[in-house]
Amino acid sequence: xxxxxxxxxxxxxxxxxxxxxxxxxxxxxxxxxxxxxxxxxxxxxxxxxxxxxxxxxxxxxxxxxxxxxxxxxxxxxxxxxxxxxxxxxxxxxxxxxxxxxxxxxxxxxxxxxxxxxxxxxxxxxxxxxxxxxxxxxxxxxxxxxxxxxxxxxxxxxxxxxxxxxxxxxxxxxxxxxxxxxxxxxxxxxxxxxxxxxxxxxxxxxxxxxxxxxxxxxxxxxxxxxxxxxxxxxxxxxxxxxxxxxxxxxxxxxxxxxxxxxxxxxxxxxxxxxxxxxxxxxxxxxxxxxxxxxxxxxxxxxxxxxxxxxxxxxxxxxxxxxxxxxxxxxxxxxxxxxxxxxxxxxxxxxxxxxxxxxxxxxxxxxxxxxxxxxxxxxxxxxxxxxxxxxxxxxxxxxxxxxxxxxxxxxxxxxxxxxxxxxxxxxxxxxx
Amino acid sequence: xxxxxxxxxxxxxxxxxxxxxxxxxxxxxxxxxxxxxxxxxxxxxxxxxxxxxxxxxxxxxxxxxxxxxxxxxxxxxxxxxxxxxxxxxxxxxxxxxxxxxxxxxxxxxxxxxxxxxxxxxxxxxxxxxxxxxxxxxxxxxxxxxxxxxxxxxxxxxxxxxxxxxxxxxxxxxxxxxxxxxxxxxxxxxxxxxxxxxxxxxxxxxxxxxxxxxxxxxxxxxxxxxxxxxxxxxxxxxxxxxxxxxxxxxxxxxxxxxxxxxxxxxxxxxxxxxxxxxxxxxxxxxxxxxxxxxxxxxxxxxxxxxxxxxxxxxxxxxxxxxxxxxxxxxxxxxxxxxxxxxxxxxxxxxxxxxxxxxxxxxxxxxxxxxxxxxxxxxxxxxxxxxxxxxxxxxxxxxxxxxxxxxxxxxxxxxxxxxxxxxxxxxxxxxx
Numbered sequence: 030x031x032x033x034x035x036x037x038x039x040x041x042x043x044x045x046x047x048x049x050x051x052x053x054x055x056x057x058x059x060x061x062x063x064x065x066x067x068x069x070x071x072x073x074x075x076x077x078x079x080x081x082x083x084x085x086x087x088x089x090x091x092x093x094x095x096x097x098x099x100x101x102x103x104x105x106x107x108x109x110x111x112x113x114x115x116x117x118x119x120x121x122x123x124x125x126x127x128x129x130x131x132x133x134x135x136x137x138x139x140x141x142x143x144x145x146x147x148x149x150x151x152x153x154x155x156x157x158x159x160x161x162x163x164x165x166x167x168x169x170x171x172x173x174x175x176x177x178x179x180x181x182x183x184x185x186x187x188x189x190x191x192x193x194x195x196x197x198x199x200x201x202x203x204x205x206x207x208x209x210x211x212x213x214x215x216x217x218x219x220x221x222x223x224x225x226x227x228x229x230x231x232x233x234x235x236x237x238x239x240x241x242x243x244x245x246x247x248x249x250x251x252x253x254x255x256x257x258x259x260x261x262x263x264x265x266x267x268x269x270x271x272x273x274x275x276x277x278x279x280x281x282x283x284x285x286x287x288x289x290x291x292x293x294x295x296x297x298x299x300x301x302x303x304x305x306x307x308x309x310x311x312x313x314x315x316x317x318x319x320x321x322x323x324x325x326x327x328x329x330x331x332x333x334x335x336x337x338x339x340x341x342x343x344x345x346x347x348x349x350x351x352x353x354x355x356x357x358x359x360x361x362x363x364x365x366x367x368x369x370x371x372x373x374x375x376x377x378x379x380x381x382x383x384x385x386x387x388x389x390x391x392x393x394x395x396x397x398x399x400x401x402x403x404x405x406x407x408x409x410x411x412x413x414x415x416x417x418x419x420x421x422x423x424x425x426x427x428x429x430x431x432x433x434x435x436x437x438x439x440x441x442x443x444x445x446x447x448x449x450x451x452x453x454x455x456x457x458x459x
Numbered sequence: 460x461x462x463x464x465x466x467x468x469x470x471x472x473x474x475x476x477x478x479x480x481x482x483x484x485x486x487x488x489x490x491x492x493x494x495x496x497x498x499x500x501x502x503x504x505x506x507x508x509x510x511x512x513x514x515x516x517x518x519x520x521x522x523x524x525x526x527x528x529x530x531x532x533x534x535x536x537x538x539x540x541x542x543x544x545x546x547x548x549x550x551x552x553x554x555x556x557x558x559x560x561x562x563x564x565x566x567x568x569x570x571x572x573x574x575x576x577x578x579x580x581x582x583x584x585x586x587x588x589x590x591x592x593x594x595x596x597x598x599x600x601x602x603x604x605x606x607x608x609x610x611x612x613x614x615x616x617x618x619x620x621x622x623x624x625x626x627x628x629x630x631x632x633x634x635x636x637x638x639x640x641x642x643x644x645x646x647x648x649x650x651x652x653x654x655x656x657x658x659x660x661x662x663x664x665x666x667x668x669x670x671x672x673x674x675x676x677x678x679x680x681x682x683x684x685x686x687x688x689x690x691x692x693x694x695x696x697x698x699x700x701x702x703x704x705x706x707x708x709x710x711x712x713x714x715x716x717x718x719x720x721x722x723x724x725x726x727x728x729x730x731x732x733x734x735x736x737x738x739x740x741x742x743x744x745x746x747x748x749x750x751x752x753x754x755x756x757x758x759x760x761x762x763x764x765x766x767x768x769x770x771x772x773x774x775x776x777x778x779x780x781x782x783x784x785x786x787x788x789x790x791x792x793x794x795x796x797x798x799x800x801x802x803x804x805x806x807x808x809x810x811x812x813x814x815x816x817x818x819x820x821x822x823x824x825x826x827x828x829x830x831x832x833x834x835x836x837x838x839x840x841x842x843x844x845x846x847x848x849x850x851x852x853x854x855x856x857x858x859x860x861x862x863x864x865x866x867x868x869x870x871x872x873x874x875x876x877x878x879x880x881x882x883x884x885x886x887x888x889x
Contacts, residue, residue: 051752055609062608062790160606166753168606176590176598178492179485179773305759308738315757322481322766323596327745329735329757336752343609353783360492 040109041074047335050083063350071097113137134161140236147357158345166337180320191312191332192228230259231295258296292371374433403438470539471504477765480513493780501527543567564591570666577787588775596767610750621742622658660689661725688726720801804863809887833868
């Protein structure tokens with residue numbers, strides 16, 4: 030690399046704009062740390078004249094991001110657009126093939142095309158860095174790739190999405206229902222204003238799980254379908270009942286090796302209020318890694334927002350400027366294992382089941398009989414009558430049972446005359 | 460470096476012996492990761508024939524560790540003896556001067572001679588790595604040096620000693636007093652069997668604070684005296700009272716920049732039972748870093764023991780084998796700042812004060828009058844009589860006050876006829 034490092038920033042949304050400003054402010058710091066002068070030679074975004082928090086230099090603005098590569102021949106490209114395909118993929122592909130390093134916080138892109146893009150990076154002997162793609166300011170990827178390099182990692186799990194964690198915490202704190210709190214989250218900038226779906230339905234967390242699995246287990250980024258549930262169906266009622274039981278609801282991403290098979294999932298979990306993970310609240314993220322010989326490691330920090338994301342992007346930049354060319358996925362793509370998918374039907378958990386029923390004699394025993402038929406044994410029952418409406422809420426905590434039993438059993442309750450709606454199911458953390 | 464990397468392990472205690480075994484087991488893994496074959500060419504310890512958990516190869520045993528360098532000309536030396544001076548210092552010095560990389564978990568050595576040794580390493584263009592010296596398996600040093608490289612860090616604090624954290628947790632859990640629990644800790648291998656003083660009095664944690672400050676604030680490792688208190692005076696009584704108040708006692712190490720001055724301390728702290736740090740129990744360590752723009756980051760994991768320590772030692776090894784020569788203290792020693800020490804008299808905290816008094820009228824008002832005289836205002840008082848012995852326990856939680864006021868005020872109570880022993884003081888975490 031030459032002493033003056035030419036940088037391109039593609040995407041000037043919240044993160045891109047903040048990053049642009051940080052690169053300006055920190056240029057001197059970065060030079061004293063790495064001996065390299067950085068210079069932003071081009072920026073690109075949809076709109077040149079959009080109102081932005083930090084001023085940009087319009088003289089170096091390009092509407093076509095691909096032109097920044099052909100015309101400016103940069104050393105490093107920041108891709109901060111965030112699409113899983115389309116222009117994000119094209120710009121990263123083109124940069125790598127032109128022997129240009131790429132830094133990105135784009136988890137959707139890496140989760141979908143990471144194997145392919147890492148291979149191109151390796152072939153061209155450049156870096157593809159994406160520390161910011163998982164858990165923002167938490168340096169979990171570098172920790173797995175470097176600090177835990179000699180460990181055999183068996184499980185990685187945690188709270189990987191700040192939006193949903195904020196919503197669940199705030200429902201409990203403010204006693205407001207899902208849609209009210211979602212609005213609040215949107216106003217505060219914690220949830221996407223137009224389409225918050227990818228956060229809420231678990232997709233965002235799932236992309237992060239995929240990336241963590243690959244690095245932790247030294248395996249290809251998986252493409253298999255797996256269990257993914259979001260928080261859209263969690264009601265304030267569930268949060269209150271959980272509270273009475275000493276539990277709290279958290280959306281967890283879990284990646285684990287079970288009998289040599291890869292098990293990846295994202296779903297709401299009931300965890301103890303006294304547990305560590307039960308006390309990671311608000312927009313915080315936390316990742317727990319189990320490895321040998323290191324034992325259990327926990328990393329916690331702000332999971333999103335332009336500040337933490339920029340911190341991770343700049344750590345990638347400094348690493349590149351220090352001259353380390355590394356395999357994007359820790360080891361060469363050709364050496365990554367292809368793990369078979371664990372059969373989700375064998376996933377075993379205690380369950381929280383909430384039934385809304387007509388307040389009639391015999392309904393409870395009908396439910397418990399059904400459960401017994403599918404070998405689901407009951408640990409605890411709480412029945413709360415709603416006399417006025419002639420209804421009742423029945424919450425059942427089961428002993429451990431498999432997904433298969435549970436799925437078969439619950440399907441029967443779908444069209445039951447005394448059961449007023451599909452039962453709510455939340456798994457308890459093992 | 461040649462393709463076969465010659466390794467020396469000096470010190471074969473619990474950690475050294477475990478490391479020796481791990482190096483044997485993981486040699487293949489390390490080769491596939493780094494392309495380098497490692498070979499242990501010499502080992503050294505006090506006794507050749509001591510009974511060890513893992514078998515060692517006696518053919519490569521040296522009683523004089525210095526000879527391993529002159530006779531075997533290794534590429535990398537692991538110093539796992541652990542003295543702050545003496546042979547530990549001599550072997551590290553000699554290795555670095557002979558352009559041999561050094562890896563060590565020796566916090567006492569680095570805290571005392573880190574500036575000097577880092578300079579020698581730099582001059583000889585070799586690595587001096589000590590990730591394992593702070594918080595065992597938690598990759599806090601690499602995180603500060605690399606992942607948070609672009610951040611301005613203002614504070615680093617946490618639970619840095621597993622022995623004391625285990626003792627405090629276990630006193631609460633088992634309702635046993637300090638000396639009983641210490642014995643238990645010694646039996647379990649959590650406390651040194653012969654001389655546990657360095658853990659108990661805060662020295663061990665303080666060495667770690669020194670190292671964290673240097674890396675976090677890009678400053679020389681300080682030599683100034685500062686406030687250091689251990690847990691030897693914590694009684695079961697204090698733990699029980701804290702419990703009633705919704706608090707828990709933790710030995711915290713704190714490093715902070717206050718008005719451009721360096722503030723380093725280790726002392727017991729009362730923290731909320733609901734707080735994160737209040738729930739880090741047993742032998743766990745946790746480090747909290749406050750930086751801009753990343754916000755608050757938390758790293759938690761097992762802080763000691765041969766497993767986590769070896770994990771950190773091997774991560775250093777892999778980093779060296781990947782060919783990165785890095786400044787041991789993050790930036791060149793010549794560029795490190797020399798920070799002035801913060802005046803401890805200005806340290807401001809709410810205080811927990813426990814007085815054991817004769818149960819006589821007027822004693823409480825005598826105490827509160829004294830406190831008022833030194834501008835220490837009272838937030839809460841709990842007086843518990845012990846009628847049988849004609850005594851009483853008075854616990855006072857004060858509003859915030861300075862160390863100076865507090866020191867002056869408490870000295871008066873020393874020889875007071877109605878006050879039966881020196882009051883116990885525990886600071887509340889700000």
